Amino acid sequence: MEERIQKILSRHGIASRRQAEAMIAAGRVAVNGVAAHLGDTADAEQDEITLDGHPISQAPPKCYLMLHKPAGLVSATEDPKQPTVLELLPDHLKRVGLFPAGRLDKDTEGLLLLTNDGVLAHRLLAPRRHVDKTYFVQVEGQLDETDVEAFSTGMTLGDGLVCMPAGLEVLGQPDTAIVTLREGKYHQIKRMLASRGKPVRYLKRLTMGPLKLDPALKRGEWRPLTEEEMAALRLAAGV
Numbered sequence: 001m002e003e004r005i006q007k008i009l010s011r012h013g014i015a016s017r018r019q020a021e022a023m024i025a026a027g028r029v030a031v032n033g034v035a036a037h038l039g040d041t042a043d044a045e046q047d048e049i050t051l052d053g054h055p056i057s058q059a060p061p062k063c064y065l066m067l068h069k070p071a072g073l074v075s076a077t078e079d080p081k082q083p084t085v086l087e088l089l090p091d092h093l094k095r096v097g098l099f100p101a102g103r104l105d106k107d108t109e110g111l112l113l114l115t116n117d118g119v120l121a122h123r124l125l126a127p128r129r130h131v132d133k134t135y136f137v138q139v140e141g142q143l144d145e146t147d148v149e150a151f152s153t154g155m156t157l158g159d160g161l162v163c164m165p166a167g168l169e170v171l172g173q174p175d176t177a178i179v180t181l182r183e184g185k186y187h188q189i190k191r192m193l194a195s196r197g198k199p200v201r202y203l204k205r206l207t208m209g210p211l212k213l214d215p216a217l218k219r220g221e222w223r224p225l226t227e228e229e230m231a232a233l234r235l236a237a238g239v
Contacts, residue, residue: 002041005029008049012056015118026077028052028097052097060096064230065089065114066211070219075103075112085112088220101125102133102184102208110135110205111213114222123237124209130182131209131236134167138202139193142174147196151179157195161185166192178206209236 006020015023021038023029029036030050036042042049049056069075069085076084077099086094101113101121115121124131151168167180179189190200206213210232217223225233 001045002043005031005036005040005042005049006038008042008044009051009056009118011044014051014056016122019118019122023051052095060116062117063093063096063098063115064117064225064233065093065098065222066214066217066225066229067112067114067222068213068217068219069104069109069112069205071107071109074106075100082106085114088222089114104205105187105190105203108203108205109219110203111208111211112205113208113211120233120237120239123239124233125184132207133181133184133205133209134207135179135181135189136176136202136204136206137179137189137193137200138176139198139200140175141198143168143170143177143198144174147193147198150196151192155192155195157191159191161188161191163188163192175201209233 005024006017009015009020009023009029010017014020024036024038027035028051031040031042031047033048054060067085067088072083073085073087074082077086078084085100086098089098097116098114099116099121101115102125104110104112113121148168148170151166154165155163157163163185164183166182167178169178171177181188189203193200211225211229214223
């Protein structure tokens with residue numbers, strides 16, 4: 001029986017349908033040796049469907065890496081003009097379909113999860129799961145209680161962006177704080193703080209749900225997740 005290729009990939013637990021569509025659009029999926037296109041259908045029983053050259057029945061084992069992202073790299077699998085975070089990995093890990101689970105801006109540092117488990121990544125990023133992410137931020141100017149209150153009640157920015165209530169904990173220096181988000185809209189922290197007249201000078205992600213940036217990892221370094229970290233992530237994602 002023929003069905004949409006993204007549905008087949010999702011049913012095999014390789015990716016969510018939206019992520020599968022992105023894989024197809026990027027030319028990573030082929031049917032009987034021919035690159036697939038969005039809208040194509042196939043028969044999973046009769047056709048050979050491959051992802052990055054691997055039959056989906058023989059897809060690479062699931063891989064989960066913690067990366068301390070440095071500034072200057074984009075959170076993408078490929079980019080025609082700029083270096084990506086995957087360039088920090090050895091060649092054998094570049095061939096197993098890893099992608100960033102969520103993005104950090106080019107000039108933002110800190111925790112980034114790299115995986116080829118599309119289902120887990122989709123669950124972690126789904127707004128309805130409310131997986132908290134925390135960031136260290138340094139701003140121009142001084143943060144005060146009015147900023148804390150604005151974050152805690154939720155904000156609607158001048159460009160129309162509606163932000164859920166978020167945490168803002170001012171640290172010992174009034175230009176530094178810990179921000180806690182339950183969503184991840186484009187440049188959200190920068191836009192929220194800019195609307196308060198306190199533009200961001202430095203931003204670093206510290207946690208993603210139960211996953212904490214390993215202090216032993218220097219910028220640009222990575223390591224596999226431990227069994228304990230994986231168990232906690234699966235619990236947070238509900239898988």
